[in-house]
Amino acid sequence: MLRIYGSANSRALRVIWMAGELGLEYQHEDWLPRAPETQTPAYRALNANGRVPTIDDDGFILSESMAINCYLAQKHHSPLWPADLKQQALVLQWSLWETDRLDRQIVDYVRHTVALPSAERKADIAAANWKQVTPAFDVLETSLTASTWLIGEAFTVADVNVAGALYRALSIDLGQWPRLDHWLQRCWDRPAAKAARAMREK
Numbered sequence: 001m002l003r004i005y006g007s008a009n010s011r012a013l014r015v016i017w018m019a020g021e022l023g024l025e026y027q028h029e030d031w032l033p034r035a036p037e038t039q040t041p042a043y044r045a046l047n048a049n050g051r052v053p054t055i056d057d058d059g060f061i062l063s064e065s066m067a068i069n070c071y072l073a074q075k076h077h078s079p080l081w082p083a084d085l086k087q088q089a090l091v092l093q094w095s096l097w098e099t100d101r102l103d104r105q106i107v108d109y110v111r112h113t114v115a116l117p118s119a120e121r122k123a124d125i126a127a128a129n130w131k132q133v134t135p136a137f138d139v140l141e142t143s144l145t146a147s148t149w150l151i152g153e154a155f156t157v158a159d160v161n162v163a164g165a166l167y168r169a170l171s172i173d174l175g176q177w178p179r180l181d182h183w184l185q186r187c188w189d190r191p192a193a194k195a196a197r198a199m200r201e202k
């Protein structure tokens, strides 16, 4: 049995989305980041970072949301994991790119503009992160000029991983990046994405 550790209100959101795409049943440890359960020796033995998400797939322990989604799609022979080696490499390229260019930056931008209580928001942190987010949005906009989905004409793990990480961008005005905007809406319109989002916004 698959067990997913981590609340939809964390980076586990993209793993919950993937589990939905694959139609997987799972046990859910609905823990928020830094919840006491994540600080126990038992959880640290699964994830030495004490972070979420982690999965336990019949005893196989894996952390890192992007790696988890690649693993689950491959294990279940999903068409979301392309058959072609070069397309597989592009899934990894986009997943690693997002982790480097956007994952933390977009969270910190949204935290310091709307998510934190106003007394805790820092305009300089918001501005510094926005300066990194906008060129990354430009990269996505350009790439989506060439194809319907991130790596071609089929929806893949690359789209789940990048759009999943861009949950926060759903609340940003993306008028300047119309293709990115349209792609993000199409990704989040998928039934599995809507179900994961409903778990986060309940």
Ligand SMILES: N[C@@H](CCC(=O)N[C@@H](CS)C(=O)NCC(=O)O)C(=O)O
Residues within 6 Å of the ligand: 009, 010, 011, 012, 033, 034, 050, 051, 052, 053, 063, 064, 065, 066
């Ligand atoms: N690169 C990791 C990041 C995991 C991560 O930072 N998770 C956050 C929640 S979204 C967390 O558990 N934070 C707790 C902490 O920073 O101590 C992934 O994508 O899985």
